[in-house]
Amino acid sequence: MIRDPETQTLLEEGVRRFVQEVLVPREEEVAESDQIPQDVIAQMKEIGLFGLSLPEEYGGLGVTMEEEVRIAFELGQTSPAFRSLIGTNNGIGAMGIYLDGTDEQKNTYLPSLASGDLIGSFALTEPEAGSDAASLKTTAVRDGDYYLLNGTKRFITNAPEAGIFTVMARTDTTIKGAGGISAFIVEASTPGLSLGKIDKKMGQKGAHTCDVIFEDCKVPAANLIGNREGVGFKTAMKVLDKGRLHIAAVAIGAAKRMLRDALEFAMNRKQFGHPISDFQLVQGMLADSKTEIYAAECMVIDAARKRDEGKDVSIEASCAKYFATEMCGRVADRAVQIHGGSGYVSDYAVERFYRDVRLFRLYEGTSQVQQVIIARGLIRGATI
Numbered sequence: 001m002i003r004d005p006e007t008q009t010l011l012e013e014g015v016r017r018f019v020q021e022v023l024v025p026r027e028e029e030v031a032e033s034d035q036i037p038q039d040v041i042a043q044m045k046e047i048g049l050f051g052l053s054l055p056e057e058y059g060g061l062g063v064t065m066e067e068e069v070r071i072a073f074e075l076g077q078t079s080p081a082f083r084s085l086i087g088t089n090n091g092i093g094a095m096g097i098y099l100d101g102t103d104e105q106k107n108t109y110l111p112s113l114a115s116g117d118l119i120g121s122f123a124l125t126e127p128e129a130g131s132d133a134a135s136l137k138t139t140a141v142r143d144g145d146y147y148l149l150n151g152t153k154r155f156i157t158n159a160p161e162a163g164i165f166t167v168m169a170r171t172d173t174t175i176k177g178a179g180g181i182s183a184f185i186v187e188a189s190t191p192g193l194s195l196g197k198i199d200k201k202m203g204q205k206g207a208h209t210c211d212v213i214f215e216d217c218k219v220p221a222a223n224l225i226g227n228r229e230g231v232g233f234k235t236a237m238k239v240l241d242k243g244r245l246h247i248a249a250v251a252i253g254a255a256k257r258m259l260r261d262a263l264e265f266a267m268n269r270k271q272f273g274h275p276i277s278d279f280q281l282v283q284g285m286l287a288d289s290k291t292e293i294y295a296a297e298c299m300v301i302d303a304a305r306k307r308d309e310g311k312d313v314s315i316e317a318s319c320a321k322y323f324a325t326e327m328c329g330r331v332a333d334r335a336v337q338i339h340g341g342s343g344y345v346s347d348y349a350v351e352r353f354y355r356d357v358r359l360f361r362l363y364e365g366t367s368q369v370q371q372v373i374i375a376r377g378l379i380r381g382a383t384i
């Protein structure tokens with residue numbers, strides 16, 4: 001749903017200009033320094049990117065899902081690390097509080113998340129609980145007005161920068177699966193919380209992940225999200241449904257960028273006396289990429305509209321994330337192929353994008369997990 005087409009066009013144009021004029025020229029600097037420059041972060045704050053999908057009453061822009069994915073098509077057209085910093089605040093780092101938090105929790109944390117003064121992180125994955133997240137072992141034991149958290153979370157995006165974490169922990173160890181899990185807001189300065197070494201990743205330099213370790217970490221009981229035990233896994237899944245549509249849209253943006261780069265290269269590079277874009281086998285790669293991007297875009301917009309209508313889109317969100325991120329991988333491969341040997345060296349952005357976009361098929365549920373969700377949904381809904 002687009003509330004006001006004129007405002008939306010202005011917003012998309014503003015983000016497009018910011019991406020092309022400010023972010024794209026800084027990509028290599030970010031890749032080399034593994035840091036997002038402070039002046040870029042300041043500009044992101046200024047144009048409201050940290051609070052894009054947080055409600056206006058908390059200082060955000062309050063965009064709908066359709067508006068958000070259309071903006072993500074633009075944001076995706078530069079290094080994913082830029083999006084990663086603001087994406088967690090708008091998405092998995094804040095949505096648990098927004099969707100299921102108490103008014104007091106929302107009032108305490110959402111305004112500073114929306115302004116970008118506070119960075120939020122989402123801590124679900126553990127060393128032995130990845131795809132099978134409901135088997136997580138981190139415990140939260142009630143102790144008067146506090147909970148004592150013990151356990152380790154793995155690969156947590158923005159953990160080194162985060163001021164707060166949404167942490168899923170088991171409050172009832174007699175229940176093995178999802179029912180025993182609760183969600184907490186844990187401030188980074190809480191005694192008993194420490195960070196592991198920053199992971200050396202394949203790509204997405206500038207976006208950081210590391211372990212988050214809880215050792216008798218004393219969290220106020222008031223920070224139990226929604227003041228309810230046992231519903232934390234449901235909160236996490238709701239957060240991920242939305243996150244999957246966002247990641248799908250970002251993957252489409254990245255695919256558009258790689259296709260644009262590949263097209264420009266193909267029209268300039270000459271072999272056999274012709275631009276390689278004259279050769280039908282190269283044209284086939286360009287055409288397949290455009291077709292798949294268009295298909296993914298239609299899918300994501302449709303799913304976003306359904307979510308805006310209040311429909312349950314867990315199957316559609318998984319279809320969109322699965323298709324768009326796998327499509328992005330195929331486009332990355334073709335874009336490198338079209339660049340020939342130049343696609344394998346770092347003089348061209350496509351070499352970096354090829355590594356950066358690999359992550360889209362892994363996090364917020366691997367492609368196989370999306371397949372499982374889609375098939376389970378089909379089986380559950382079958383009438384035979």
Ligand SMILES: Cc1cc2nc3c(=O)[nH]c(=O)nc-3n(C[C@H](O)[C@H](O)[C@H](O)COP(=O)(O)OP(=O)(O)OC[C@H]3O[C@@H](n4cnc5c(N)ncnc54)[C@H](O)[C@@H]3O)c2cc1C
Pocket residue numbers: 121122123124125129130131132154155156157158201209359362363364365366367368369372
């Ligand atoms: C850079 C990065 C950032 C991340 N950020 C975050 C974050 O901010 N917060 C967070 O909580 N987590 C985060 N993650 C974790 C991420 O979500 C997990 O890595 C992902 O869910 C997969 O879990 P796993 O790595 O344990 O792999 P595993 O679950 O061990 O899977 C290994 C392989 O087995 C397959 N597999 C597993 N189960 C099944 C099944 N039932 N059927 C078929 N195949 C299956 C998988 O698809 C995969 O191919 C991040 C990971 C990375 C790499």
